[in-house]
Amino acid sequence: MSIRFDASDALASWGRVVKATHLVARPRFPDELPSLLAGFSAAEPGLAVGLRRSYGDSNLNPAGRVIDMTALDRLIAFDRKTGVMRAEAGLSLSQALQVLVPQGWFLPTTPGTRFVTLGGAVANDVHGKNHHAMGTFGASVTRLKLHRTDGSTHELAQGDPLFHATVGGLGLTGVIEWVEFRTVRISSASLEAQDTPFENVSEFFDMSAETKETHEHTMAWVDCSTGGSSLGRGILSCANWSPHGDLMPHQEEPKKKMPMDAPSFALNALTVRAFNSIRHGLKTMRNGPYHTHYEPFFYPLDAIAHWNRLYGARGFYQYQCALPSETARDATIELLKTIVSSGQGSPLAVIKNFGANPPVGLLSFPREGTTLAIDFRNQDEDTLNLMADLDQIVASAAGRLNPAKDGRIPADLFQSVYPKWQEFCAHVDPGLSSAFWRRVSA
Numbered sequence: 403m404s405i406r407f408d409a410s411d412a413l414a415s416w417g418r419v420v421k422a423t424h425l426v427a428r429p430r431f432p433d434e435l436p437s438l439l440a441g442f443s444a445a446e447p448g449l450a451v452g453l454r455r456s457y458g459d460s461n462l463n464p465a466g467r468v469i470d471m472t473a474l475d476r477l478i479a480f481d482r483k484t485g486v487m488r489a490e491a492g493l494s495l496s497q498a499l500q501v502l503v504p505q506g507w508f509l510p511t512t513p514g515t516r517f518v519t520l521g522g523a524v525a526n527d528v529h530g531k532n533h534h535a536m537g538t539f540g541a542s543v544t545r546l547k548l549h550r551t552d553g554s555t556h557e558l559a560q561g562d563p564l565f566h567a568t569v570g571g572l573g574l575t576g577v578i579e580w581v582e583f584r585t586v587r588i589s590s591a592s593l594e595a596q597d598t599p600f601e602n603v604s605e606f607f608d609m610s611a612e613t614k615e616t617h618e619h620t621m622a623w624v625d626c627s628t629g630g631s632s633l634g635r636g637i638l639s640c641a642n643w644s645p646h647g648d649l650m651p652h653q654e655e656p657k658k659k660m661p662m663d664a665p666s667f668a669l670n671a672l673t674v675r676a677f678n679s680i681r682h683g684l685k686t687m688r689n690g691p692y693h694t695h696y697e698p699f700f701y702p703l704d705a706i707a708h709w710n711r712l713y714g715a716r717g718f719y720q721y722q723c724a725l726p727s728e729t730a731r732d733a734t735i736e737l738l739k740t741i742v743s744s745g746q747g748s749p750l751a752v753i754k755n756f757g758a759n760p761p762v763g764l765l766s767f768p769r770e771g772t773t774l775a776i777d778f779r780n781q782d783e784d785t786l787n788l789m790a791d792l793d794q795i796v797a798s799a800a801g802r803l804n805p806a807k808d809g810r811i812p813a814d815l816f817q818s819v820y821p822k823w824q825e826f827c828a829h830v831d832p833g834l835s836s837a838f839w840r841r842v843s844a
């Protein structure tokens with residue numbers, strides 16, 4: 403029987419602001435892809451999706467068709483000597499780690515959740531806490547196989563223009579069937595980590611300039627509820643791989659789960675409590691270096707399944723900008739002042755530095771400098787107006803916004819902060835589209 407698209411209940415991305423019905427097909431084998439793609443056209447475009455951990459609308463194609471790639475999750479090859487892995491694009495980073503870690507290998511870089519597919523990691527050219535050391539995920543991709551809606555298939559490598567459009571290409575250049583990538587050696591599944599408080603955001607900039615020389619992994623939590631001399635106080639976490647310890651991978655399933663949407667009357671109390679518990683956890687670690695498994699360091703939010711329900715049924719936005727080194731300090735102060743005075747930010751934001759590694763994809767988000775990411779509970783116009791104010795600060799600092807997190811950026815802003823978008827357009831498969839792309843390419 404040939405594979406079909408079936409009507410879904412509403413699909414949502416991680417932020418859950420937009421929920422829309424789609425026609426969904428879930429292929430089990432790669433040879434089912436060509437017939438699914440043959441039905442896509444410019445008039446009725448489709449889109450491949452992974453675990454839907456993008457926050458906004460780059461993985462949605464409302465009222466259209468999507469190919470859910472998560473059942474294409476086979477490991478194709480792993481070379482234990484070189485650490486090169488080839489796997490189907492629906493394999494999650496979490497599943498890949500179950501194979502890699504016991505053999506003394508790890509992902510070259512990882513985002514803050516392991517529930518991301520290889521296809522999604524390439525299409526958003528994701529970054530981790532070690533961008534200054536390793537660059538983005540795309541930098542470690544050696545080959546990938548792409549299907550286009552005209553029936554052609556392409557095996558692509560670094561140097562091929564379609565490769566550099568596909569890495570960070572938001573799923574718009576074709577459907578990735580498999581990804582081959584380099585992994586890195588580890589001696590144990592543990593890190594030697596350290597958490598150091600800073601009194602305000604200026605101190606973060608001073609401290610992080612030093613830790614990027616001494617630590618592979620660095621990021622900071624920033625308190626968005628206080629202003630004045632404590633504006634942007636927080637905790638800087640740094641780590642290097644430990645030579646001591648075993649090679650035990652993480653437990654696959656999260657230990658706790660958020661059973662339902664938080665009711666609106668409980669929202670503030672719940673989010674503050676949840677984030678305070680992270681803050682408290684961090685405070686207890688303050689005294690000197692500590693030894694930790696990679697799981698709580700890289701993936702603290704994965705400990706609670708469906709944590710996105712904390713923001714209630716109306717969902718939330720994540721705002722993530724990247725600011726060049728020259729403007730980062732002043733612009734971050736300006737952004738935090740605006741967020742604190744709005745009272746709308748969730749108590750904690752994440753701030754980290756990007757290194758000088760050249761971008762791999764035409765639309766790759768990271769640029770040398772600093773990135774700030776913060777969640778905003780969806781309060782309709784109030785939230786949209788606040789983010790529009792933040793856009794002004796980011797634009798005048800020559801910064802940019804992350805498409806993987808975005809659900810509302812206007813076309814003119816996207817086009818001005820991604821100057822290679824027209825070069826990218828030449829590689830777009832006309833049979834593929836997303837809600838994000840229709841908005842920003844208008």
Ligand SMILES: Cc1cc2nc3c(=O)[nH]c(=O)nc-3n(C[C@H](O)[C@H](O)[C@H](O)COP(=O)(O)OP(=O)(O)OC[C@H]3O[C@@H](n4cnc5c(N)ncnc54)[C@H](O)[C@@H]3O)c2cc1C
Pocket residue numbers: 416449450451452453454455456457460461471491492512513514515517518519520521522523525526527528529530531571572573574576577578579703806836
């Ligand atoms: C808690 C949390 C922390 C995060 N931390 C980070 C972080 O530190 N750094 C970072 O960079 N990101 C981070 N993210 C974002 C996340 O890593 C990215 O959005 C990632 O791309 C999601 O992968 P996915 O499998 O869920 O893909 P989806 O969200 O389903 O899709 C993402 C994009 O990939 C495309 N796509 C998916 N599969 C294919 C395929 N096989 N072929 C072609 N296109 C495809 C889709 O069309 C879409 O454009 C975080 C997200 C969460 C929820």
